[in-house]
Structure formats: structure tokens, C-alpha cells
Amino acid sequence: MSKKEDGMNGKHKISRRDFVKTSSSLAAGGLLLGSLPVGAGAYAGGTATLKIALVGCGGRGTGAARQALSTGDGVQLVAMADAFRDRLDESFETLNKVFDDEPEKLNVPEEHKFVGFDAYKNAIELADVVILATPPGFRPDHFEAAIQADKHVFMEKPLATDAPGVRKIMEAGKMADQKGLNVVVGLQRHYQNSYREVINRINDGAVGDIVSGQVYWNSDGVWVRERQPHQNEMEFQMRNWYYFTWLCGDHIMEQHIHNIDVANWFIGEYPESAQGMGGREVRTGSNHGQIFDHHFVEFTYPSGAVIASQCRHQPNTMSRVAEFFQGTKGTIDTSGDRGILKSWDGETLYDHNADTDPNPYQQEHDELFAAIRNGDHINDTEYGAKSTLTALMGRMATYSGEVINWEDALNSPKSLMPEKYGWEETPPVVPNEDGKYPVPVPGKTEVIA
Incomplete structure (x- = not known):
């Protein structure tokens, strides 16, 4: 990848006015509806139900799902995915209690509850909007899959844990622009x-x-x-x-x-x-x-x-x-x-x-779903990736x-992620015979190569 192509090298000094224009998450002034792909603009101004998939069912994911479902009528959680079944069940029970008086907002049958490292793939297929809230090491792969599948995205920060992940996020963010897909990043101070x-x-x-x-x-x-x-x-x-x-x-x-x-x-x-x-x-x-x-x-x-x-x-x-x-x-x-x-x-x-x-946590979802409905365009990927x-x-x-x-x-090629995912696979770091993990040591630890 050349410096020109990756979009993050070279000049990273821009005017404050341009920086504010590109990083502000106000939904005004986005792409014209007529320029959006059919999938991206299908709900603009309409009353059709927006289907939501939650990928990552921990505390933050459950909170984000709650906020997404609180944006108004015409939103429904239809799929959930997590590495662990107990975390998924806890999340579903919590959301069920929160929306006890609006049961139509949760429509997640057993066959739409997916568990394991590849569970995100099945959940993404069923939704219009995907919430990505797993541990951040998985974010680049999950975000790329969601954008390739033409889904709008809310994703938590940070967006990666290594430089190859950041580069993958940036490329998927460009694809989101090309497709007219909305992306909000959970750096909620931009919505405060x-x-x-x-x-x-x-x-x-x-x-x-x-x-x-x-x-x-x-x-x-x-x-x-x-x-x-x-x-x-x-x-x-x-x-x-x-x-x-x-x-x-x-x-x-x-x-x-x-x-x-x-x-x-x-x-x-x-x-x-x-x-x-x-x-x-x-x-x-x-x-x-x-x-x-x-x-x-x-x-x-x-x-x-x-x-x-x-x-x-x-x-x-x-x-x-x-x-x-x-x-x-x-x-x-x-x-x-x-x-x-x-x-x-x-x-x-x-x-x-x-x-x-x-509440800025609610505001970021309100603006995301409003942008989808109104045919506006939000894409927080660039500043989210660069702050990452x-x-x-x-x-x-x-x-x-x-x-x-x-x-x-x-441009560091150093990847922290395992080559294969699976419960029987060896993680990238393992403890020594005393149960201690390798800890970085300044002056000795290499972080670039």
C-alpha cells in the first residue's frame, strides 16, 4: 500500500475548520439521497422497520443495543452474536426487562442467537444496522464484514489493537463512503x-x-x-x-x-x-x-x-x-x-x-438512525481510526x-492477532511455568517491526 493510497500518511496537518467539518458528527449536509445506493437509502423518510444485530453482548454492547432500541418506533433487535452463550443470554434477559412494555422491539428467536468466533457473520446477514461491541481486537474483521454486506454500523472504540487493524478499518471506511452507509463510532464526546x-x-x-x-x-x-x-x-x-x-x-x-x-x-x-x-x-x-x-x-x-x-x-x-x-x-x-x-x-x-x-450515548444513536431515515450521511471512521x-x-x-x-x-506490519480463531487454538501470548505473561520492557520490547 502506498502512502498516497492509504489515506493516512503524508500530510496529517489540516485546517481546524476542515477538521471540524469532517469529524463533526452532525448529520446535516450529507450525501443527497439520490446519490445513495438502493440499500443505503431504502429507509430514508419511510416507516419500514430497521432491523438491528448486536455483535458482542457484554455490558457496553447491551447498553448500545438499549440506546439503539430507544431511538423511537420502527426499530427491532433481530439477531445477537457473542463468543459465549451465557453472555448472550444475560444480555437478552436484560433487554427483555428494559423493553417489557414494548415487546415488539425484541424479535430474537433461538435460531437468531449465534455463538462462537464466527457468530458475527450470521448475525450481520439478518440486519440493516449492526452494533459492533466485542473486544476491539476483533473490530477490523467485523467492520469489514458489515460494510461488505451493505450494513449501517455503530461500533465501539477503539477500532483496532494494532496497525494492520487500523489500516483495514480505514479501507472499510472508504467503502462505507462509496456505498453511502452510515457509521458512528462510540467516541461520544463528539455527540456531547x-x-x-x-x-x-x-x-x-x-x-x-x-x-x-x-x-x-x-x-x-x-x-x-x-x-x-x-x-x-x-x-x-x-x-x-x-x-x-x-x-x-x-x-x-x-x-x-x-x-x-x-x-x-x-x-x-x-x-x-x-x-x-x-x-x-x-x-x-x-x-x-x-x-x-x-x-x-x-x-x-x-x-x-x-x-x-x-x-x-x-x-x-x-x-x-x-x-x-x-x-x-x-x-x-x-x-x-x-x-x-x-x-x-x-x-x-x-x-x-x-x-x-x-445523554451523548443516546444522542449518537439518535443521530445515526435519523441519518438512515433522512437520507443523510455520517461516517466517523476516519477520525475514529486516526485517534485509535x-x-x-x-x-x-x-x-x-x-x-x-x-x-x-x-505502516508497522506487526500484527497482534492470532492466525486462527478457535477454542482449541493457542492465543498470541501464553504464560510461563509460573503462570506469568510476558510484559513489555522499555528498551527491549520491539513494537514496530
């Missing part, structure tokens, strides 16, 4: 009023050019699922997926991508390099797989802006999930969902009141201790 109001004011020059910033996802951490006696290695890693890089990408990608994405969005560029440090100090048990419990990265952008990025999973430490930026004329504070802009002399330029704002790559650059930097450049990261 406070962030939309702030980006409008940045674009109008309220704080000048952003020259620096600090972005955070510091918390106690997330769930851990201990190994059970009956599990083989593949099942254990699939159940405990958050702690294996091939499945999760590490928490700098799985969670902190939200804040990194905001930096890209507000600056209007993608970083040209990253360098940082990280490791495991608290979360060191065998059930914690191989990922780090803290990362610190400096991202340098073509304009010269530098973003200090930190994420941490360590109990009893400072918790903070927010973004702060400094511009040539003022500052930005997004903490508490407020969106506060101030001039350097202390004058408050804007202070967003989020009390009556819609940015977070991947950060992980590469902390794992290796090296300076990682954008083009090198993008």
Missing part, C-alpha cells in the same frame, strides 16, 4: 453538547491557537475475571480480555482514547510523534495479563503543540477524567462536562451548563521507550 459548543468557539478563534494541553484518564481501574479450573488458555483470555493487548489494546487505547481523541479534535491535527513511559506497579498478578497500569505520553503535533497524556489504574490515587488546553488567547477546561473557556486575563468567555443536555492510531502510538512509546513517529506506527 458541551464539547460541541467548545469546538465551535475554538473554531471561531475564542482562545487562539492551542499550544499545549493535559489529558487524563486516571481511575482505580476496572473488573478482573479470575481463571476458573475448567478454562483452557483461550477461554481464560477471552473472558478476561481487558488484560491482554491483542484483545484490548491496553487501557491507554480502551479508555484513554476518549481524551486523546479530544486533543486531536480540538487542535485540528494528528500528532507527528510520541514518546513516553509506563509500567506495572500495582496490578501485577497473573490475572492481570500483560498490560501496564500506568502510561505517560507526550504527543507532539505538526503545529508545535504538545499534549501531556496520562492514564492510570491504581487505587487510592488521584482520580481525574478530563482535558485542559492552553491557547494563545485563553484556556479550556472540560472537567465536569461543563466546557469553560477563559481569557488569559481571567475573563470567562464561555461556561457551559450541561444540566439539560441530552494516536493511542496506539502512545502504547508503542511506553512499551518501547522509543520516540514513535506517525508514519512508522501506521
Whole structure:
């Protein structure tokens, strides 16, 4: 693939106005209905039922299905797919309770409940809209299959766990444009009023050019699922997926991508390099797989802006999930969902009141289904893929201790995914005789080649 063809190399500095135009998920100004393929525009302005398939029935997938089914009338869940039958059943039971007074919204007979690594293929065939919420390592294959089958897509972030996956996502995203298919990515800050109001004011020059910033996802951490006696290695890693890089990408990608994405969005560029440090100090048990419990990265952008990025999973430490930026004329504070802009002399330029704002998780589905109905066109794939790559650059930097450049990261041939999927197959990483997994070591671990 040449640099020209892949669409992500070369110039990754664009004007802020163009960046906002392409990355904003407002449904206005999309393709004309007359230019859409028959399948993509079949529901525009109509009352036909949109059939939904859920691929990945964990907590986030169940939540996304609930939000999709809450977009109004004329939506119906018709198929479900997961690697594990118990997860699928739990999800179905939860949704059944939520929509107890609207039973017509769930029409998933037994023969439309699919289990296993290839279950997504069957579910996709039955739907008009596909929700992709499995562990992110599987996202590239699932997204490609959905677009090839002419389906609209909602997919959770991050969009891949390695560079080959990012490239596959980008190619499928181009195909979605060609087919007029709508794609929404679960970077919900793009659908949150406070962030939309702030980006409008940045674009109008309220704080000048952003020259620096600090972005955070510091918390106690997330769930851990201990190994059970009956599990083989593949099942254990699939159940405990958050702690294996091939499945999760590490928490700098799985969670902190939200804040990194905001930096890209507000600056209007993608970083040209990253360098940082990280490791495991608290979360060191065998059930914690191989990922780090803290990362610190400096991202340098073509304009010269530098973003200090930190994420941490360590109990009893400072918790903070927010973004702060400094511009040539003022500052930005997004903490508490407020969106506060101030001039350097202390004058408050804007202070967003989020009390009556819609839920951004619901808003992204509302806009997706409205776009399908109205013949508009949303495609979040490009900024979702590029923010995924940015977070991947950060992980590469902390794992290796090296300076990682954008083009090198993008073009890395290093794949983390197994060659074959199956319960009896060997995962890409396995424990040693002491039950410990290989953990990246800065100065020794290779992340590009």
C-alpha cells in the first residue's frame, strides 16, 4: 500500500475548520439521497422497520443495543452474536426487562442467537444496522464484514489493537463512503453538547491557537475475571480480555482514547510523534495479563503543540477524567462536562451548563438512525481510526521507550492477532511455568517491526 493510497500518511496537518467539518458528527449536509445506493437509502423518510444485530453482548454492547432500541418506533433487535452463550443470554434477559412494555422491539428467536468466533457473520446477514461491541481486537474483521454486506454500523472504540487493524478499518471506511452507509463510532464526546459548543468557539478563534494541553484518564481501574479450573488458555483470555493487548489494546487505547481523541479534535491535527513511559506497579498478578497500569505520553503535533497524556489504574490515587488546553488567547477546561473557556486575563468567555443536555450515548444513536431515515450521511471512521492510531502510538512509546513517529506506527506490519480463531487454538501470548505473561520492557520490547 502506498502512502498516497492509504489515506493516512503524508500530510496529517489540516485546517481546524476542515477538521471540524469532517469529524463533526452532525448529520446535516450529507450525501443527497439520490446519490445513495438502493440499500443505503431504502429507509430514508419511510416507516419500514430497521432491523438491528448486536455483535458482542457484554455490558457496553447491551447498553448500545438499549440506546439503539430507544431511538423511537420502527426499530427491532433481530439477531445477537457473542463468543459465549451465557453472555448472550444475560444480555437478552436484560433487554427483555428494559423493553417489557414494548415487546415488539425484541424479535430474537433461538435460531437468531449465534455463538462462537464466527457468530458475527450470521448475525450481520439478518440486519440493516449492526452494533459492533466485542473486544476491539476483533473490530477490523467485523467492520469489514458489515460494510461488505451493505450494513449501517455503530461500533465501539477503539477500532483496532494494532496497525494492520487500523489500516483495514480505514479501507472499510472508504467503502462505507462509496456505498453511502452510515457509521458512528462510540467516541461520544463528539455527540456531547458541551464539547460541541467548545469546538465551535475554538473554531471561531475564542482562545487562539492551542499550544499545549493535559489529558487524563486516571481511575482505580476496572473488573478482573479470575481463571476458573475448567478454562483452557483461550477461554481464560477471552473472558478476561481487558488484560491482554491483542484483545484490548491496553487501557491507554480502551479508555484513554476518549481524551486523546479530544486533543486531536480540538487542535485540528494528528500528532507527528510520541514518546513516553509506563509500567506495572500495582496490578501485577497473573490475572492481570500483560498490560501496564500506568502510561505517560507526550504527543507532539505538526503545529508545535504538545499534549501531556496520562492514564492510570491504581487505587487510592488521584482520580481525574478530563482535558485542559492552553491557547494563545485563553484556556479550556472540560472537567465536569461543563466546557469553560477563559481569557488569559481571567475573563470567562464561555461556561457551559450541561444540566439539560441530552445523554451523548443516546444522542449518537439518535443521530445515526435519523441519518438512515433522512437520507443523510455520517461516517466517523476516519477520525475514529486516526485517534485509535494516536493511542496506539502512545502504547508503542511506553512499551518501547522509543520516540514513535506517525508514519512508522501506521505502516508497522506487526500484527497482534492470532492466525486462527478457535477454542482449541493457542492465543498470541501464553504464560510461563509460573503462570506469568510476558510484559513489555522499555528498551527491549520491539513494537514496530
